[in-house]
Amino acid sequence: MKTFKSGGVHPPENKISQSAAIEVLPVPETVTIPISQHLGVPANPVVKKGDSVKAGQLIAKGEAFISANVHASVSGTVQKIDEVADSSGYRKKAIVIKVEGDEWEEGIDLSKDLVKDITLSPKEIVTRINEKGIVGMGGATFPSHVKMMVPEGKKADYLIINGVECEPYLTSDHRLMLEKAEEMLVGIRIQMRALGVEKAIIGIENNKPDAIEHIRSLLSDYPGISVEPLKVKYPQGAEKQLIKALLNREVPSGKLPIEVGCVVHNVGTSVAVYEAAQKNKPLVERVVTVTGKGLKSPSNFLVRIGTPVSALIEAAGGIPEDTGKLVNGGPMMGKALTDINTPVTKGTSGILLFPEQEAHRKPVHNCIRCGRCAGICPMGLEPYLLAVLAGNKKFEDCEDENIMDCMECGSCLYICPSGRPLLDQIRTGKSEVGKIMRARHK
Amino acid sequence: MFSIFARITTQESKTHDFFHSLTKQKQVNEITLISVISLGSLGTIAAIILYMVAQKFKVIEDPRIDIVEEKLPGANCGGCGYAGCRALAEEIVRKESLDGINCPPGGNEVMAEIATALGLETTEQEPTIAVVRCSGSKENAPPKVKYEGDMTCAFSHSLFSGEGGCPSGCLGYGDCVASCDFDAMYMNDVTGLPIVKENCVSCGACVKACPRNIIEIRKRGKKDRRIFVSCINVEKGGVARKNCKVACIGCGKCVKECKFDAIIFENNLAYIDFNKCTLCRKCPPVCPTNAIHELNFPPKKPRPENKTEPAKAE
Numbered sequence: 146m147k148t149f150k151s152g153g154v155h156p157p158e159n160k161i162s163q164s165a166a167i168e169v170l171p172v173p174e175t176v177t178i179p180i181s182q183h184l185g186v187p188a189n190p191v192v193k194k195g196d197s198v199k200a201g202q203l204i205a206k207g208e209a210f211i212s213a214n215v216h217a218s219v220s221g222t223v224q225k226i227d228e229v230a231d232s233s234g235y236r237k238k239a240i241v242i243k244v245e246g247d248e249w250e251e252g253i254d255l256s257k258d259l260v261k262d263i264t265l266s267p268k269e270i271v272t273r274i275n276e277k278g279i280v281g282m283g284g285a286t287f288p289s290h291v292k293m294m295v296p297e298g299k300k301a302d303y304l305i306i307n308g309v310e311c312e313p314y315l316t317s318d319h320r321l322m323l324e325k326a327e328e329m330l331v332g333i334r335i336q337m338r339a340l341g342v343e344k345a346i347i348g349i350e351n352n353k354p355d356a357i358e359h360i361r362s363l364l365s366d367y368p369g370i371s372v373e374p375l376k377v378k379y380p381q382g383a384e385k386q387l388i389k390a391l392l393n394r395e396v397p398s399g400k401l402p403i404e405v406g407c408v409v410h411n412v413g414t415s416v417a418v419y420e421a422a423q424k425n426k427p428l429v430e431r432v433v434t435v436t437g438k439g440l441k442s443p444s445n446f447l448v449r450i451g452t453p454v455s456a457l458i459e460a461a462g463g464i465p466e467d468t469g470k471l472v473n474g475g476p477m478m479g480k481a482l483t484d485i486n487t488p489v490t491k492g493t494s495g496i497l498l499f500p501e502q503e504a505h506r507k508p509v510h511n512c513i514r515c516g517r518c519a520g521i522c523p524m525g526l527e528p529y530l531l532a533v534l535a536g537n538k539k540f541e542d543c544e545d546e547n548i549m550d551c552m553e554c555g556s557c558l559y560i561c562p563s564g565r566p567l568l569d570q571i572r573t574g575k576s577e578v579g580k581i582m583r584a585r586h587k
Numbered sequence: 588m589f590s591i592f593a594r595i596t597t598q599e600s601k602t603h604d605f606f607h608s609l610t611k612q613k614q615v616n617e618i619t620l621i622s623v624i625s626l627g628s629l630g631t632i633a634a635i636i637l638y639m640v641a642q643k644f645k646v647i648e649d650p651r652i653d654i655v656e657e658k659l660p661g662a663n664c665g666g667c668g669y670a671g672c673r674a675l676a677e678e679i680v681r682k683e684s685l686d687g688i689n690c691p692p693g694g695n696e697v698m699a700e701i702a703t704a705l706g707l708e709t710t711e712q713e714p715t716i717a718v719v720r721c722s723g724s725k726e727n728a729p730p731k732v733k734y735e736g737d738m739t740c741a742f743s744h745s746l747f748s749g750e751g752g753c754p755s756g757c758l759g760y761g762d763c764v765a766s767c768d769f770d771a772m773y774m775n776d777v778t779g780l781p782i783v784k785e786n787c788v789s790c791g792a793c794v795k796a797c798p799r800n801i802i803e804i805r806k807r808g809k810k811d812r813r814i815f816v817s818c819i820n821v822e823k824g825g826v827a828r829k830n831c832k833v834a835c836i837g838c839g840k841c842v843k844e845c846k847f848d849a850i851i852f853e854n855n856l857a858y859i860d861f862n863k864c865t866l867c868r869k870c871p872p873v874c875p876t877n878a879i880h881e882l883n884f885p886p887k888k889p890r891p892e893n894k895t896e897p898a899k900a901e
Binding site for chain 2: 228230233234235236480481483505506536566569570572573576
C-alpha cells in the first residue's frame with residue numbers, strides 16, 4: 146500500500162466518533178460570523194446594524210484576489226458589527242445576527258435530490274465558487290477559487306481529493322464520504338471540468354475501509370475518478386505528502402502543487418462545491434466533530450457557521466467534569482481554545498475535549514541529541530537545529546536551513562522525548578524569517 | 588706484532604676522523620651562512636613589499652575617534668542608535684557636532700566630557716528611564732487559561748491574547764528581562780510583571796524586545812518622580828475592565844482635570860505627555876481604576892474612599 150517515504154509518526158487514532166452519523170444541530174439564538182474565516186484579506190461587511198438578512202445572503206464581500214465572501218448562515222437581524230474575541234482571544238471584526246425564523250434566500254435549492262448534470266462552463270464554475278465563498282475545508286481555509294485558476298504556462302493533469310483525515314480523533318470527512326458520497330463525486334466532476342483534467346484520485350487512509358468500499362461501489366457512474374487506499378501515517382493529509390504518496394511526485398521547495406501538475410482539494414470542499422454549483426447554496430454550514438474520551442456522546446454535527454462552540458458541546462452531552470483542555474481542530478495541529486463561546490468558522494473541523502491527565506504537555510528537559518525529530522520530519526528538516534537557531538535569534542541561518550518549508554504538522558513536538566517546545570520556536574522563527582523576506586521584496 | 592699492526596690501524600682511523608670532522612665543520616658553516624643570507628634577504632624583500640603595500644593602502648584615522656571612544660562607556664548597548672560605541676565615536680568625529688546625539692548609559696556627564704575633549708557644544712538632556720506601562724498583575728488581571736508552550740513573549744504573543752485575556756497586557760515571560768544588558772530589570776514573581784531598577788540606562792533594548800510595546804522610554808523626572816498611565820489597552824472601557832481591574836477605561840476624567848494639556852486622549856486611552864506634565868499630581872486621584880501611577884512621591888493625605896468606585900463603562 147502507498148504512503149509517503151520520509152518521516153511521519155503514528156499517533157493513536159482514537160476515532161471515537163466514527164460511527165456517529167451526521168446530526169443537524171438546531172439553529173442557535175444568535176450567531177457570530179467573523180469576516181475573516183479564510184486565508185488572505187478579510188472581507189468587507191455589506192450590511193449595517195439593524196438590517197434583516199436571510200440565510201444564504203451575502204453579508205461581507207471579499208474584494209481582494211485572495212479573499213472570500215461571507216454569507217449569513219441564519220435569517221434574522223444584524224445586532225451589531227463589532228470586534229469579537231476569536232479562539233486566540235484577540236478581538237477581530239465579526240457580524241452578530243439575532244436569529245428570527247429560518248428563511249432562506251431565493252434561488253437556493255434546499256431539497257436533498259441529487260443533481261448529476263453539470264450545466265455550468267468551467268469559467269462559470271470558478272465564478273460560482275468565488276461568489277459562494279468556498280474555502281478549503283481541511284482547516285487551512287485557502288480560498289478555493291484561487292486554486293481553481295491554473296496560472297498561465299502551467300497545466301494540471303491530476304485532481305487529488307484529500308480524504309485522508311490523518312489527524313487523530315477527527316471523523317467529519319469520514320462521515321461525509323459515507324453519507325454524502327454521491328454529492329462529493331459530482332463535486333469532484335465539477336472541479337475536474339473547471340480545471341480541465343481527466344483524472345482524479347481520492348486518497349483515503351485504510352483505517353476507513355467502509356468509506357473506500359462505499360465510494361468504490363459508486364465509481365462506475367463517474368469516469369476518471371479512482372480511489373487509492375493509503376497506509377495510515379501522519380501527516381499524510383498535507384498536500385505535499387499526499388502528492389508524494391499517490392503519484393510519487395515531489396513539489397519543489399517554496400512552490401505550489403500546480404508545479405507538478407496537481408491540484409489538491411478536500412472532501413468537504415468537494416461537497417461544498419457541489420452545493421454551490423448545483424444547488425446555488427453558499428458555504429454557510431459545515432460538519433464538525435465533537436469528541437473526547439470523557440464526553441457522553443461523541444458526535445458529528447452539521448452546524449451553521451457562527452454557532453458558539455458551547456452549543457455543540459452541550460448537544461454532545463456537556464463538558465465532563467475533569468476536562469483539562471479544549472482544542473479547536475485536531476490534536477496535532479489544532480489550537481487550544483481560550484473561550485468556550487468562540488464561534489464555529491469555515492475552518493473548524495473538530496472540537497476536542499481532553500481529560501485533565503492528557504491535557505498537559507510533558508515537562509521540558511534538555512535536548513538529549515537523540516535526533517528523533519530529524520528522523521520523523523516529513524519535510525526532511527532538522528527541527529532541533531531550527532529551534533535552537535530561532536531561539537538564539539539567528540534568523541538568517543534559519544532561512545538557510547529552509548525553515549519556511551516547515552508546515553507546522555507538530556510531529557517533532559509529538560516525538561520529542563524531552564518535551565522541548567520545538568514547533569513553538571520554529572513558528573517564532575518562521576514569522577521572523579517571513580518578515581525579513583517580505584522586507585527584502587519591498 | 589699483531590698488536591703493533593693493531594695500533595697503527597687505530598692511529599690511522601684517528602687521523603681519518605680528524606680530517607672528517609674538519610670537512611663537516613666547514614659544511615655546517617656553509618649551511619649557516621647560506622640560510623642566514625637567504626632568509627635575511629627574503630625577510631628584507633618581504634618587509635619592503637609590506638611597507639610599500641602599507642603605504643599604498645594606508646587608512647588615515649582621526650586620532651580623535653580613539654579619544655571619544657575611550658570616554659564612552661563601552662557597553663555597546665546600541666541605545667544611541669549606532670552599532671556600538673566605536674560607531675558612535677566615528678559618527679561624532681565625522682559630524683563634528685553633538686546635535687541629536689545622546690549616549691543614554693553615559694548621560695550628560697559623558698557627553699560633556701566628549702564636548703570638552705573635542706571643543707564642541709552639547710545641550711543638556713534630561714535623563715530618561717524605561718517605564719513598564721502595564722499593571723495587569725496576577726491579582727488585577729487573573730489568569731483565565733493556562734499556557735504551556737514556549738515560555739517567550741514573542742511566541743505567546745503570536746499565539747493568543749495572554750493568560751489574563753488582555754490583548755495589550757504584559758504576558759509575563761520576561762523577554763525584556765532577557766534583553767537587558769545592564770541587569771536593570773527583573774520579574775516580580777508575585778505580580779508576574781517586570782520591574783525596572785533605578786540603574787536603568789534607558790538603552791531601549793527592552794522596548795524593542797517587548798512584542799506589545801508596553802515599555803516606553805520616559806523622562807526620569809525631578810527626584811525620580813514620574814506620573815504615567817500604566818495601561819495601553821485601546822479596547823472599550825467595559826471590555827478592557829472585564830479582563831483587568833486597573834485598565835484605562837477611557838472615561839476622560841484625567842483629561843478634564845489636567846490644566847496643562849499634558850494628557851492626550853485617543854482610542855479609549857489616555858496618554859500623559861512627559862514633556863508637558865508638571866507633576867502636579869492632580870490626575871492620579873481622579874482615575875476611577877487607578878490606572879495612573881505616581882512614583883517616588885511623598886505620601887499624600889489619604890484619599891476619599893468613594894473615589895475607587897469604577898466609572899460607568901460605555
